[in-house]
Amino acid sequence: xxxVSLKDIAEMTGVSTSTVSFILxxxxxxxxxxxxxxxxxxxxxxxxxxxPNQVAVSLRTGQTKILGLLVEDISNNFFAMLAKxxxxxxxKFGYRVVYCSTENDSKKxxxxxxxxxxxxxxxxxxxxxxxxxxxxxxxxxxHKPVVLMDRCFSGMExxxxxxxxxxxxxxxxxxxxxxxxxxxGFITVDLGLNQMLxxxxxxxxxxxxxxxxxxxxxxxxxxxxxxxSKEENKKQISKFIKSNKLxxxxxxxxYLGILGxxxxxxxxxxIPNELAVVCFDDHDIFRLYIPxxxxxxxxxxxxxxxxxxxxxxxxxxxxxGSKDQQLRLNAKFVARESTSxxx
Numbered sequence: 001x002x003x004v005s006l007k008d009i010a011e012m013t014g015v016s017t018s019t020v021s022f023i024l025x026x027x028x029x030x031x032x033x034x035x036x037x038x039x040x041x042x043x044x045x046x047x048x049x050x051x052p053n054q055v056a057v058s059l060r061t062g063q064t065k066i067l068g069l070l071v072e073d074i075s076n077n078f079f080a081m082l083a084k085x086x087x088x089x090x091x092k093f094g095y096r097v098v099y100c101s102t103e104n105d106s107k108k109x110x111x112x113x114x115x116x117x118x119x120x121x122x123x124x125x126x127x128x129x130x131x132x133x134x135x136x137x138x139x140x141x142x143h144k145p146v147v148l149m150d151r152c153f154s155g156m157e158x159x160x161x162x163x164x165x166x167x168x169x170x171x172x173x174x175x176x177x178x179x180x181x182x183x184x185g186f187i188t189v190d191l192g193l194n195q196m197l198x199x200x201x202x203x204x205x206x207x208x209x210x211x212x213x214x215x216x217x218x219x220x221x222x223x224x225x226x227x228x229s230k231e232e233n234k235k236q237i238s239k240f241i242k243s244n245k246l247x248x249x250x251x252x253x254x255y256l257g258i259l260g261x262x263x264x265x266x267x268x269x270x271i272p273n274e275l276a277v278v279c280f281d282d283h284d285i286f287r288l289y290i291p292x293x294x295x296x297x298x299x300x301x302x303x304x305x306x307x308x309x310x311x312x313x314x315x316x317x318x319x320x321g322s323k324d325q326q327l328r329l330n331a332k333f334v335a336r337e338s339t340s341x342x343x
Contacts, residue, residue: 004050012044013037024050067311068116069099070109070126077254077283078300079127082149085304086125093312095122104191104226106131113139123311127151130192145314147307151193159314159325161307165198165280168296168331172250172278173206175294175333179341181248181276182210185220187237187260188252199252199280220244224256237263241275248276248339254283261289277338280331291337299329 006024010017020041022031028038067090071079079101087097098121102109109132116124123145128136133153139146140158148160176184186203188196200221207219222240224233237260241249251257257279269275271291278294279286286293306327313325 004045004048008048009041009045009050012048013041015041020045064120064122065095066119066121067095067097068113068119068121068124069097070102070112070116070124070128071099072102072104072127072129074099074101078281078298081300082127082304085301086308089305089308093308097125102127102129102132104129110135117144123147123315125149125307125311128153145311147310147314149303149307151195154194157326159310161303161310161327161329163195163298163303163329163331165195165331166202168298168333169199169202169250169280170206171331171333172280172294172296173203175335176248176250176276176278176339177206177210179276179339181339181341183218183220183244183246184248184250185222185240185244185246186250186252187222187224187240187256189224189226189256191226196252203250220246230259233259234263234266238267241269242267246275248278251277251279254279254281254286257281257293257295258283258285261285261293271338272341276341282334286336289338291340294336294339295334297332297334299331302329 006017006020009020013020015037019031019033019037022028023033023038023041024045028035067086069083069086071083073079074083083097083099090097098116098119100112100116102112106129109129113124113126113132113135117139124139125147126132126136127150128148133156136146136148136153136158137156140156146158148158150162152158152160152162173184184203184207186200188200203221204219222236224236228236241263249260251260257277260277260279264271264275264277271277276294278296280296282295282297286295306329310325310327
């Protein structure tokens with residue numbers, strides 16, 4: 001089917017192509033074109049199904065009205081909710097979002113960044129992975145609008161929106177300690193990213209500061225290989241819980257928590273009678289599981305909205321008046337049945 005052109009609309013309405021162009025680009029008043037003619041041209045364009053040439057529009061305006069979003073894994077509940085929030089918020093400013101998953105693979109992340117740059121997206125929203133530091137520095141040095149989310153790199157002065165991982169983990173650990181748990185294990189992943197390191201640091205500090213009466217307390221950490229198979233990770237988690245005789249376990253991410261619950265069910269370990277469970281980041285499964293699982297909730301929607309507003313500020317679409325381009329939001333511990341043992 002032939003694409004409708006400005007010439008087609010001009011012939012149908014009996015005016016010049018330049019007049020059609022002025023009207024379709026919102027310049028009818030500026031060019032003193034009558035309201036009647038404006039309505040006639042717009043109605044004809046709508047009836048014919050006219051779609052503007054986006055390449056031509058971007059060349060004329062210097063904008064594509066498209067944002068590039070890179071997340072770790074779009075199928076993960078946290079990143080899916082983040083992407084949806086960003087998409088909805090960006091739409092308020094007239095932007096569309098193209099999103100991709102890095103799968104914590106730096107080479108894939110670098111290739112996706114190059115692809116988005118070649119597509120001339122107007123700005124970048126990124127949850128980076130290790131190995132992408134130089135690429136992000138390059139974007140920033142070229143004055144490309146960019147905002148990092150969820151994690152960042154030490155010493156990099158790039159606008160970002162993070163969560164207080166240390167504070168959220170500390171709050172959950174204090175809850176466990178007050179409930180009388182002493183053999184608390186921590187299961188994390190080997191990504192070396194700042195948010196994971198902060199969560200582990202908070203766990204370690206909480207163990208170190210436990211009262212002297214808690215003689216059995218010791219730091220017990222399992223670091224899972226992110227790229228290992230599901231079955232291999234389940235074996236490691238099962239062995240870790242059994243061999244350390246834990247009375248509580250803290251999963252550093254929601255996907256580790258889901259994997260851990262699967263292991264516990266297979267081993268018929270009762271929660272919380274035999275083992276208390278806490279997970280960083282909430283998920284529908286944790287609310288529906290019996291017993292429901294205590295979690296550290298992240299302000300995902302707030303993170304997405306603030307990230308878009310920081311980007312719009314760089315794009316000149318919003319002037320918030322705030323000089324703070326590096327935000328850290330509070331996480332919230334939610335106690336549920338999985339840690340309900342009385343101290």
